[in-house]
Amino acid sequence: MDIDTKFYTSTLLNWYQTNRRDLPWRLSNNPYEIWIAEVIFQQTRINQGINYYHRFIERFPNISMLANASEDEVLKLWQGLGYYSRARNLWVTAKKVAFEMQGQFPNTFSEIKKLKGIGDYTAAAIASIAFNEPVPAVDGNVIRVISRLFTIDTPASSSKGKGEITQIAHSMIPADNPGDFNQALMEFGALQCTPRSPNCEICPLKNSCLAFKLSSIEKYPLKIIKKAVRIRHFNYLVVDDGEYLLFKKRTSGDIWENLYDFPLIETPDRYEIDKLMQTPQWKKLFNTSDICLENVSEEIIHQLSHQKIILRFYHIKITQPLEQTYYLSIVYNHVLSLPVPIIIGNYLANKFEIGATKKDNWI
Ligand code: SF4
Structure with missing residues (x-):
């Protein structure tokens, strides 16, 4: 493709000078701050993520502070942003840079890309903005x-399509100002070519x-067939003995890795309470214990990128500790400090608010 790259480059840079948003990480060429911003805003709109960015940088102003934090604290600060593997990878990479690379963030695209959780896009953003590559x-x-400017007819999800687009972007990038140009192109897409x-x-x-020119803007970028959304049914048992709630740290290989949640019975479809009480998990947990089902929440739908979680909370009072070692007993005062999926965070916050006015009767 024969492109007058200078025209596009200068037009986009001029547009950027007038239209750029005054975002905090734009004032910085610190690779750590750029990295944190790029990771937070990869899947999150600016207005949704900006407070997270400020809180994160305030708590962890440099890579060493992040590396020395606990995973739970990092996940807690991230709570509500979703895509928790991003937070775990930030923490793992911070430890690597702080403890194995003498705190020196690598300064080339190819070296940055070797870090866990950093792909082509983030590596290029950091390399171009912080190190002028x-x-x-x-x-x-x-x-x-x-895709729109040049009507790219190859799906961008394919390596061929991504390659074509990357090549065009590469041909436009000015050697003397790559960071601003990359930001100009991204900002142009965010504000102008929406x-x-x-x-x-x-x-x-x-x-x-x-x-x-061809009146075919809606066609581009070429639509990709989306992955089917998986529907899951979660029944959360909020087991409460008046002082403690039961929790479990989630393991790898599923959503919300390393976050905490309540005892969970996942069912193949909607189960009413009678049927839920017949499941082996329910029987195993409560065995012969005396329990009182205090409340069943409304059905809540929680949409993730490729999963739709349909869930209910079952608030169950117990009068004696259960005979089990699988779950952790967490005292009321500590439950709000656990990193949990936002849906559980909202449930707990709601219950604690009620608890503040009914001191002895927390839920
Ligand atoms: S805003 Fe319209 S004219 Fe401008 S690049 Fe996007 S699609 Fe083309």
């Missing part, structure tokens, strides 16, 4: 802009945009 950072915004309503009439690139 001319490598294109291709995120969803960049894919959309370039997914649903790009403002083409005032777009400085409209005369060069093939999708605009």
Whole structure:
């Protein structure tokens, strides 16, 4: 493809000077702060993630502070952002840099990419913004802009499509200002060439945009067949003896790895309470114990990227400790400090608020 790259480069840089948002990490060329920002905002909108970014940087202002924190504390700060493997990887990588690399963040794209949890996009963003290396950072915004400008007819999810887009972005990137250019292209996608309503009439690139000329903006980027959403039914048992609740640390290989949740009975479909009480998990947990089912929550739907979780909380009072060693007994005062999935965090926060007004009767 024969492209007048200078035109695109200068137009995008000029647009960026006038339209860029004043975001805190833009004032920095510190690789640590850029890394944290890029990881937080990979799957999260700016207005949803900005407070998380501030809290994270305030608590862990440098890589050494992050490396010396506990995993639970990092996950707790991350609680509600989702995609918890990102937080775990940040922590693991911080430890590697702090303890095995003398605290020196690597300064080239290829070295940065070797770090756990850092892929092409994040490595390129850090290398270009912090170290001026001319490598294109291709995120969803960049894919959309370039797909439309040049009507790329290969799905961007394929390595061929991604390769075409990366090559075009690479041909535009100026050697003397790669960081600003990458941010300009991403910001242009976020603010101007938006997914649903790009403002083409005032777009400085409209005369060069093939999708605009062909009135086929909706077609680009080429749609990808989405992975089927898995539907799961979670029945959470909030086992409460008046002082403690039972929790379990989730293990690997499933969502919410290393977060804590209540005893869980996952069922193949919706189970009413009678049927739930017949499950081996229920029988094993409560055995012959006296229990009182105090409350069953409304059904809650929690949507994740590839899973839809349909769940209920069953608040169960017990009068004697259960004969079990599988779950942890966590005293009321500590439950809010556990890193938990946001859906459980909301449940607990709600219950604690009630507890504050009914001191002796927490739930
Ligand atoms: S003309 Fe429209 S579709 Fe083309 S780059 Fe501009 S905003 Fe995007």
